[in-house]
Amino acid sequence: MNIDLKYIRNQFPILEQTVNGNPLIYLDNAATSQKPLSVLEAEEVYYKTINSNVHRGIHTLSQIATVEMEEARKLVQLFINAKKDYEIIFTKGSTEGINLVASSIEPLVKEGDEIIISHLEHHSNIVPWQFLAKRKGLLLKVIPVDDNGELILSEYTKLLTEKTRIVAINHISNALGVINPIEKIIKQAHEAGAYVLIDGAQAVPHKKIDVQALDADFYVFSSHKIYGPTGVGILYGKERLLDAMIPYQGGGEMIKEVTFEKTTYANLPFKFEAGTPNIAGNIVLKKAVEFMQNVGLDNIMKHEDDIMKYTTKRLDELDNIIIYAKDAQHRSGSISFNLNIENIHSSDVGFILDKQGIAVRTGHHCAQPIMNRFGISGTVRASFATYTSKEDIDKLIEGIKLAQKMLG
């Protein structure tokens, strides 16, 4: 089935805007996606009619807010097929989810243990592990990538030892759009006795995720990249591991009993949810998930796959353009390229595109190591969502042609 693009686009009022005198062409979805009306309206309804703190009040509104937030947790559980709803922890984003694990996992690691990440990671899946490595005396190892931007799995196999305690890998690269073979990576890590965290920030917007089938120990993603509000994220963790971990932050909500001598912690998931959460955001995330389910995950995947193929073909027809990871076997969501003109930066191209109302991301995409690997300071990245049309891509191509003329 093809998706009804007109119907979908009508749900995103922001797409009707003009920017710099031109209709907005929004191709920066890997940074954040736009929000459908159902999400916008639910945010307003929450503050107009429900607003109350959760898990505390005996009063009616507090109870409604609590029920709705727990319903959202339940929906996320089903959405990624977690076994239990309390394995779903609300965070403020993928970054916080990774920091939480890299901090709370301390009792499960010891000095001399090893962490494996990849050359393809977002900074938020590098720096928290550097912190942990420094605090606990762990060694950080990096899976290299080949010229296609694909992880070299034979090198990964060599890096795995009996000391490997954690493997932290992104599911889909935000810098190159490469889909990593995480099924194999997870299996091998488990055979070596390591825990695996998957950074799914770029995968959940584009792919059906089943954390049990993947057998991921931890899986993180951000609401704002799946049509939901900012300031909300999800950490999925296996119950057994979350139970063995220490709390991330202390405060209200996360305790059972507090005295000055000793504090006991609340059960999952509240042990990891100190303080007042983003109640509105957590509740409204439900609408974002429902939006994706209504369009249909299979339809989203097929549509975006068509857009990816079309964009690759159209870009490839241009002269003097370098497309990164073009020959990688599996790509989704984003495509990165540069004009092959000396002394021209990706931001020069981004600036010219912006003047035409075309929003792309330029620079290192919070992934400097992979830029260094390719010997560049940045790329132009066009990234897709379910509302992206072929006409958007045609506009992008026209914009690039103009940039070539102006900069060449």
Ligand SMILES: *Cc1c(COP(=O)(O)O)cnc(C)c1O
């Ligand atoms: C966006 C992104 C993150 C960080 O997500 P936040 O929502 O900014 O916390 C981490 N990893 C990848 C691959 C991303 O694309």
